[in-house]
Amino acid sequence: MIRNIIHIDYDLCEACGRCVEVCPNQALQLVGNKPALVDPVLCDGSGKCVSQCPNGAATVQLTDAKPFDAEILKLRQRLLSIFPLSLFVSEK
Numbered sequence: 001m002i003r004n005i006i007h008i009d010y011d012l013c014e015a016c017g018r019c020v021e022v023c024p025n026q027a028l029q030l031v032g033n034k035p036a037l038v039d040p041v042l043c044d045g046s047g048k049c050v051s052q053c054p055n056g057a058a059t060v061q062l063t064d065a066k067p068f069d070a071e072i073l074k075l076r077q078r079l080l081s082i083f084p085l086s087l088f089v090s091e092k
């Protein structure tokens with residue numbers, strides 16, 4: 001489906017991590033020192049990260065992506081309360 005989702009312009013990104021810190025869904029994680037979307041279903045497209053980016057590198061753009069899934073988000077948050085965050089991040 002076409003919907004709003006986070007997009008990072010790596011030419012502008014200085015890897016400060018502010019977008020990662022403010023995401024209420026923990027949809028972004030620093031991977032290899034760059035913010036990466038863990039899974040599109042975790043991004044609700046609200047854009048809280050956009051206003052925190054000092055370089056304009058984080059934007060919300062209409063993209064063909066799987067729909068936001070609140071149930072998967074709840075399950076992931078439950079698992080993260082038990083296991084370390086790094087277990088749920090994969091490098092592409």
Ligand code: SF4
Nearest residue numbers: 013014016017019053
């Ligand atoms: S806030 Fe902007 S510059 Fe900082 S890590 Fe996120 S995208 Fe990169």
